[in-house]
Structures are given as structure tokens and as C-alpha cells.
Amino acid sequence: MKIEILGSGCPNCKKLEENARKACELLGIKAEIVKVTDFAQIASYGIMSTPALVVDGRVKVYGRVPDVEEITKILK
Amino acid sequence: MDPLESLAQWFVFQVLGLPQGSQIGDAAAFFFYDVPKVLILLAFMVFLVSVLRTFVTPQRIKKWLGGRGGGVGNVLAALLGVPTPFCSCSAVPLFIGLVESGVPLGVTFSFLISSPMVNEIAAALLFGLFGWKITAIYILSGLTVAIVAGIVIGRSNLESEVEDFVYKIHSSEVLDKSMEWKERVSFAKSQTADIVKKVTPYIIIGIGIGALIHGYAPTDFLAGIAGENSPLAVPVAVLIGVPLYSNAAGTIPIVQALMAKGMALGTALAFMMSVTALSLPEMIILRRVLKPKLIAIFAGILAVSFILVGLLFNAVAPMLIN
Numbered sequence: 385m386k387i388e389i390l391g392s393g394c395p396n397c398k399k400l401e402e403n404a405r406k407a408c409e410l411l412g413i414k415a416e417i418v419k420v421t422d423f424a425q426i427a428s429y430g431i432m433s434t435p436a437l438v439v440d441g442r443v444k445v446y447g448r449v450p451d452v453e454e455i456t457k458i459l460k
Numbered sequence: 461m462d463p464l465e466s467l468a469q470w471f472v473f474q475v476l477g478l479p480q481g482s483q484i485g486d487a488a489a490f491f492f493y494d495v496p497k498v499l500i501l502l503a504f505m506v507f508l509v510s511v512l513r514t515f516v517t518p519q520r521i522k523k524w525l526g527g528r529g530g531g532v533g534n535v536l537a538a539l540l541g542v543p544t545p546f547c548s549c550s551a552v553p554l555f556i557g558l559v560e561s562g563v564p565l566g567v568t569f570s571f572l573i574s575s576p577m578v579n580e581i582a583a584a585l586l587f588g589l590f591g592w593k594i595t596a597i598y599i600l601s602g603l604t605v606a607i608v609a610g611i612v613i614g615r616s617n618l619e620s621e622v623e624d625f626v627y628k629i630h631s632s633e634v635l636d637k638s639m640e641w642k643e644r645v646s647f648a649k650s651q652t653a654d655i656v657k658k659v660t661p662y663i664i665i666g667i668g669i670g671a672l673i674h675g676y677a678p679t680d681f682l683a684g685i686a687g688e689n690s691p692l693a694v695p696v697a698v699l700i701g702v703p704l705y706s707n708a709a710g711t712i713p714i715v716q717a718l719m720a721k722g723m724a725l726g727t728a729l730a731f732m733m734s735v736t737a738l739s740l741p742e743m744i745i746l747r748r749v750l751k752p753k754l755i756a757i758f759a760g761i762l763a764v765s766f767i768l769v770g771l772l773f774n775a776v777a778p779m780l781i782n
Contacts, residue, residue, distance in 0.1 A: 392552065392745070423552045423748055430631040432518035432557035433550045447518070447550075 385415040385459070390426045390446075391435035393419075400435045400449045407455035415459075468493035487675025494589065494667045494713070499660065502584040506655050509580040510648035512543045514639050518557060525563045525571070530614045533567035538606035541574030542599075551742060555749050559622065560629050566614015573762065574606035577737040581659060582708035589716040594725070597773065602733060605765040612761055621754035662710035670717035683722030688777060693727045694770035698763050701734030705742075711735045725777040730770030738762055 387404055391397030401419060408415050420426060420438075429438060433447035437455065444458050471492055472478050478485040521540050525533060551572065558568045578599055586595040639647070686693040715728045743755050750758070 423556060424625050424629055426553050427556040427560065427629050428631050430557070432522070432554045434553055 385413060386440055387415045387417045387459075388420050388438040389417065389435060390420045390429060390431055390438060392423070392426075393421055394434070396449050397435040400437060403450065403452045404437065404455055406452045407459055410452065410456055411459055413459060464497055465493050468496075483675040485675075487671040490674050491667055491671040494671075495664060498585055498588040498663055498667070498713075499656065501588045502581065502659070502663070503652055503656050505580040505584040505587075507648050507652045509543050510651035510655075511644055513651070514644040514647055516540060516543050518544075518554065521571075522557060522561045522563065525558065525567055526561050528564070528567060530564065530566055530611055533564060534570040534607045534610040534614070537563075537567045537570035537610065538574040538578075538603045541571045541606065542578050542603075543580070544571075544575050551745055552749055555746070556626055556629060557631065559626055560631060564614055565619055565622065566610045566612075568610075569613045569758065570606045570610025573609055573737055574603060576742075577606070577733055578602040579708070581655070582712065582732075582736060585663070585708055585712040589713060594729075598729060598732065601729065601769045601773075602737075605733070605737075605762070605769065609761045609765055613757070616757070618754050618757065621751045621757075623749050623751060626749050659707070659709040662707060663713065666710040666713035670713040673714070673717035674720060677717075677721050680722045682718055686718070686723040686727050688724040688726075688774045691771075693724065694730050694774065695767050697727050697731040698734045698766045698770065701731045701766070702738055702759060702763055703740040703743075704735050705739035706735050708732070708736050724774045726770040726772065726774030729773055730766045733769065734763065734766045737766075 387408070389397055389401045389404060391400070397419070401417065404417060408417070426434065426436070429436065429443055431443065431446050435449060436446035437444045437450065437458070439458065445454075450458070469489055472485060472488045473480050476488065478488055521544065524540065525537055528536065555568060555572065558571065559565065583595055583599065586598055684690070686697070711732055715723070715732050719725070719728045738759060743759065746755060746758075
């Protein structure tokens with residue numbers, strides 16, 4: 385599984401990455417977590433408000449920071 | 461006297477036992493009245509606007525603004541900027557998203573200007589500290605600046621001053637899920653908690669500094685240098701305010717105290733707008749998508765607009781306030 389965290393490196397993006405890592409640990413999933421900070425790449429996903437969570441190329445959440453519980457549900 | 465004010469006075473003079481009429485007593489009474497009042501107003505406003513925000517998603521904004529020409533598009537963009545949250549982190553993706561989907565450059569700028577400047581946080585603070593008249597003046601002049609500056613940029617053929625890669629991006633469409641009312645309310649609740657938590661420290665520091673100015677600075681100490689009759693005060697306030705990085709929550713209480721000490725209305729408005737609309741960190745972030753010339757034009761047009769707003773209201777302030 386590939387998890388991408390889209391955002392320019394603001395506090396919200398870091399929080400999202402942290403939550404995503406915790407969710408993976410909780411589920412025991414081995415996922416590749418990648419941070420995408422390049423604006424051209426972020427925009428190519430159609431994202432206009434960061435941060436965003438992308439799982440296997442599909443945008444799951446954008447414009448807010450989902451908590452660990454919500455991410456666990458998304459990853460299941 | 462409203463109950464909140466009685467409560468603050470009781471707390472400061474009875475519980476803390478500060479002497480009435482003293483400088484520290486006045487400053488504390490001001491602080492303990494204004495902080496709870498502003499926070500209550502803020503929570504209320506943020507909640508209402510957050511519910512509204514669930515209807516104004518970036519995807520819909522893109523659709524509403526796409527293909528609109530100047531004029532109507534600029535007015536619509538400035539208005540849509542009001543309920544839309546904006547932090548410098550999302551300025552660039554938003555800019556790319558709008559331009560790439562065919563929203564004209566001038567219309568995009570109207571949105572970029574109004575969004576950080578005219579918002580519910582500024583409105584709640586202005587209303588709590590200044591009353592509805594100045595709140596209305598701030599919102600209307602902010603929208604006017606956003607519309608006019610956007611039209612000017614739109615007519616100046618500056619499309620080539622946007623970094624080329626912006627036009628080459630082809631973004632995929634994100635699914636815009638529609639929400640149930642229950643989801644909207646729960647979104648608004650979590651937004652309110654988030655935003656109030658985030659801006660409370662700024663409000664406390666801002667009102668704290670304001671309270672010190674109220675209690676300790678001599679009345680009229682600014683009347684000479686920043687009063688209605690000093691023509692240089694407005695440009696100086698704007699030149700300081702444009703690069704300054706702060707937010708409405710921290711700035712407005714301090715400006716309110718400065719006004720009480722003799723700063724003119726127009727100068728105060730020009731300063732608040734220039735601080736909230738643009739800052740050096742934001743210009744640095746926008747550099748990723750705008751060439752230096754366009755950033756300079758953007759900052760220049762805003763500075764000139766704020767100076768005009770300041771001079772105008774300094775000229776008419778005596779009629780408005782009395």
C-alpha cells in the first residue's frame with residue numbers, strides 16, 4: 385500500500401503524517417508513506433486545499449486533518 | 461453596563477482587589493472584559509461561517525468562477541473569499557487550481573486578496589471591539605479593494621508573469637461529496653474548536669498589549685503623529701503593515717487601543733488591511749507560482765489601494781463617527 389501526504393510542509397501536514405503512521409501501526413499494515421511537497425504534483429491531483437491524504441493514487445481526504453480513527457477506517 | 465462588563469469589574473476590583481481608577485486596574489478591567497466577549501463572539505461567528513463553508517467548497521468555487529469575465533467575476537470572487545478559509549500554506553494549490561481550470565487571472569486575484577483580509581475572525585474582533593459601523597466599513601472597503609485590484613490586474617495582461625508550469629498542469633477532478641446536515645454541523649463544531657484554539661493565544665496577547673496601552677499610554681499620545689492631520693501617517697502605516705506577518709486576531713485589539721489614544725480611523729483601517737492581506741512569508745510562498753514582477757505589482761496595487769482607503773476615511777471620519 386502506498387500512502388501519500390500532500391502539503392507544503394505546514395504543521396497540518398506533519399500532523400496528518402503522524403496520524404497516518406499511527407493508523408498503520410495500529411492496523412499492522414506495512415505501507416510506504418511518501419510526502420509530496422511539490423506544488424505542481426499536488427495540483428495534478430486536483431487538490432486545492434492542503435493537507436490531503438492519498439491512498440494508492442486515490443484522494444481520500446483533503447483540506448483537513450483526519451484523526452487516527454478516521455484514517456484507520458479508510459485504510460481497512 | 462452589560463452583565464459581562466459587571467462581571468469583569470467585580471472580578472478585577474473585588475476578587476483581585478485592584479484599586480479602581482488606577483492604571484493597572486483599568487488595564488485589567490479592560491482585559492477581563494474584552495477577552496471573554498471577543499471569544500464568545502468569535503466562537504459564534506466561526507460556527508455560523510463554518511456551516512456556510514460546507515456549501516462553498518474549492519471545487520464549487522472553481523465551477524462558479526470558471527469562464528466568468530472581469531467585473532461580475534471579480535465581485536463574485538471577492539464575495540466567495542469571505543467564507544473561505546485561507547492560510548499561506550494553501551495559497552499556492554488554490555491559485556494553481558483556479559488558474560489551471562480557466563478562471564481569469566484578475567478574478568483569481570480578487571479571491572486571493574479578499575480571502576485573508578475579509579473573514580469571520582476579523583469580523584468578530586471588529587464587531588466586539590469597535591462596533592458594527594467600523595465592521596461594516598472594514599468589510600465593504602476590503603471587498604472594494606479586492607474587486608478593484610483584481611480588475612486592474614486582469615486588465616494589465618500579466619498572464620505571462622505567472623510561472624509557466626502552472627499552465628501545463630492538468631489536474632484530475634476530485635470527487636466533491638455532498639454532505640448531510642448532521643455532517644455539516646459536526647464539521648462546523650470541529651472547525652470552531654480548532655480555530656478558537658488556534659487564535660486564542662493571539663487574542664490574549666493582542667488584548668493584553670492593548671490593555672497595557674489603554675492603561676498606561678497617555679491619552680492623545682498618537683494624536684500628533686497618527687491623527688487625522690498628519691498626511692504621512694497612512695503611507696507609513698501601510699509600508700509597515702504590508703510585509704508584517706500577523707493575523708487579524710493579534711492586530712485588531714492593538715489597533716483598537718491605538719485608536720483610543722488618538723490614531724485616526726483611516727490610518728487604523730489602512731494598517732489592519734495591510735497587515736492581514738499580505739505579508740512577506742506569503743509573498744515568498746507565492747513566488748513559486750508568480751514571477752517577481754507580478755508579486756511586485758500585486759504588493760504595489762494593494763499598498764496604493766490601502767493608502768487611498770486610509771486617506772479617504774481620515775477625510776470623512778469626523779462625519780462617520782459623530
